Amino acid sequence: MKKILFAASEAVPFVKTGGLADVVGSLPKYFDKKKYDVRIILPKYACMEEKFKKQLKYVSHFYVELGWRKQYAGILEALVDDIHYYFIDNEFYFAGDKPYGEIYQDVEKFAFFSKAVIEAVKRIRFVPDIIHCNDWQTGLIPVFLKNVYHKQEEYKKIRTIFSIHNIRFQGRWMIPTVKDITGLPDKLFTADCLETYGESNYLKGGIVSADAVTTVSKSYAMEIMTPEGGEGLDGVLRQHSYKLFGILNGLDYEEFNPQKDKYIPYNFDSQTVFEEKAKNKAILQEKMGLPVKKDVFLVGMVSRMSDQKGFDLVDYMLDEILYHENIQLVVLGTGEDRYENMFRHFAGKYPDKMAANVGYSEEMAHLIYAGADAFLMPSLFEPCGLSQLMSLRYGTVPMVRETGGLKDTVEPYNKYEGTGTGFSFANYNAHEMAAMLRTAMEVYYKEAKEWKDLMLRGMQQDYSWISSVSEYELLYQSVGEIMD
Numbered sequence: 499m500k501k502i503l504f505a506a507s508e509a510v511p512f513v514k515t516g517g518l519a520d521v522v523g524s525l526p527k528y529f530d531k532k533k534y535d536v537r538i539i540l541p542k543y544a545c546m547e548e549k550f551k552k553q554l555k556y557v558s559h560f561y562v563e564l565g566w567r568k569q570y571a572g573i574l575e576a577l578v579d580d581i582h583y584y585f586i587d588n589e590f591y592f593a594g595d596k597p598y599g600e601i602y603q604d605v606e607k608f609a610f611f612s613k614a615v616i617e618a619v620k621r622i623r624f625v626p627d628i629i630h631c632n633d634w635q636t637g638l639i640p641v642f643l644k645n646v647y648h649k650q651e652e653y654k655k656i657r658t659i660f661s662i663h664n665i666r667f668q669g670r671w672m673i674p675t676v677k678d679i680t681g682l683p684d685k686l687f688t689a690d691c692l693e694t695y696g697e698s699n700y701l702k703g704g705i706v707s708a709d710a711v712t713t714v715s716k717s718y719a720m721e722i723m724t725p726e727g728g729e730g731l732d733g734v735l736r737q738h739s740y741k742l743f744g745i746l747n748g749l750d751y752e753e754f755n756p757q758k759d760k761y762i763p764y765n766f767d768s769q770t771v772f773e774e775k776a777k778n779k780a781i782l783q784e785k786m787g788l789p790v791k792k793d794v795f796l797v798g799m800v801s802r803m804s805d806q807k808g809f810d811l812v813d814y815m816l817d818e819i820l821y822h823e824n825i826q827l828v829v830l831g832t833g834e835d836r837y838e839n840m841f842r843h844f845a846g847k848y849p850d851k852m853a854a855n856v857g858y859s860e861e862m863a864h865l866i867y868a869g870a871d872a873f874l875m876p877s878l879f880e881p882c883g884l885s886q887l888m889s890l891r892y893g894t895v896p897m898v899r900e901t902g903g904l905k906d907t908v909e910p911y912n913k914y915e916g917t918g919t920g921f922s923f924a925n926y927n928a929h930e931m932a933a934m935l936r937t938a939m940e941v942y943y944k945e946a947k948e949w950k951d952l953m954l955r956g957m958q959q960d961y962s963w964i965s966s967v968s969e970y971e972l973l974y975q976s977v978g979e980i981m982d
């Protein structure tokens with residue numbers, strides 16, 4: 499039995515700000531239980547919902563040395579769907595109303611978390627074969643293991659995998675402060691390990707020190723090795739390309755299942771999608787305060803409002819599109835003020851065509867996936883993207899930019915061959931996005947049969963975890979073997 503410990507800063511159902519939580523909270527469920535014991539370790543944030551906090555049981559506590567500091571670390575535990583979740587408790591670091599704060603706080607918070615995870619494995623009596631780390635918040639785990647804990651008996655054999663879900667966020671901060679926080683030796687703050695551009699960089703530390711590095715789609719794995727996509731780390735990744743693998747995310751098909759989804763008023767499958775989606779659509783329109791119309795092209799967006807998601811293109815074209823086209827747009831999201839205000843503005847200007855729900859709602863998100871005709875995701879970059887996978891599963895036709903995981907999962911419609919699952923455009927250009935939208939509308943309004951076929955082809959795709967899990971299993975094996 500191989501023991502794997504997933505270390506991450508968020509995971510469903512306990513805490514979620516984006517797709518990382520979906521991945522960490524679902525992937526572990528799908529490993530072969532006869533061969534793998536996969537567990538998860540997270541911070542215990544004060545902002546976690548009360549109902550989740552109540553489930554946690556005290557296991558143990560200890561103190562973590564961070565430079566000259568000695569900090570309390572409690573360990574709590576919960577069991578969900580037969581998966582063990584552990585939590586590191588510290589009311590100073592994990593206070594606040596959100597998981598993430600200012601970067602200068604977060605670099606200390608996640609240095610503490612990373613060291614606490616390593617120390618915790620002895621106390622929970624689960625010394626794993628592999629710690630599977632995720633994003634910069636856990637980047638110091640491989641660094642500590644390889645350089646500080648490597649001589650200790652319990653830790654000698656632990657291997658690490660480092661998964662990059664978004665290379666934009668790197669955990670960069672001033673070297674003297676990070677030396678002080680971590681107590682790591684001076685020799686690690688060079689270009690061979692933690693240093694980039696004169697700063698300390700947790701993501702780079704993770705890449706350099708881990709036994710293998712993965713990212714969440716094959717296209718993104720290529721993109722991050724280029725100057726355009728590497729966010730300054732493309733050289734580091736090219737240097738470590740021998741251990742870099744692109745493994746596509748899957749979707750939790752139990753959670754995102756239109757037949758059983760408890761958030762949607764009318765459940766459906768590919769037999770009933772046409773009638774039932776129409777009913778969900780009417781409810782969506784009503785809840786969003788739009789005129790309830792059957793035959794208007796209803797586009798949904800559910801997203802963090804960040805420039806990553808292509809909102810600058812939307813901003814550029816939205817007035818023109820809403821003015822001229824027979825379209826409705828529903829948007830759910832929170833994030834940067836400039837985008838929230840842009841959507842509020844257009845919702846005010848075109849109340850019959852546009853509705854903005856500035857907030858976070860699991861229920862509304864599912865209703866949009868179930869009730870919209872099409873889903874717009876014109877991302878500037880997209881490591882994988884889960885929203886387009888949810889759309890496909892719910893018979894909502896994705897309209898995406900060909901980047902990262904979007905390119906790998908949405909096959910553009912080909913009217914001559916009757917193939918494809920969505921619409922796409924190549925360059926980050928607002929007019930190309932508008933042209934794609936108009937092409938989609940042409941099909942929707944004029945080729946009803948073709949549109950229905952597109953929906954069905956999308957629903958038939960399999961983006962469950964099944965195939966990706968076997969890729970991870972192979973990787974776990976090879977990482978173990980190389981080192982044994």
Ligand code: ADP
Binds near residue numbers: 516
């Ligand atoms: P990212 O992780 O970059 O935000 P993904 O597409 O991988 O993008 O995952 C986003 C996840 O967050 C999806 O599960 C999506 O439904 C969800 N989500 C984003 N914004 C909201 C929101 N405002 N309300 C509810 N769910 C949201």
Ligand code: GLC
Binds near residue numbers: 663880882
């Ligand atoms: C990041 C990426 C997103 C990806 C998710 C899960 O948040 O932005 O594309 O799907 O991580 O891997």
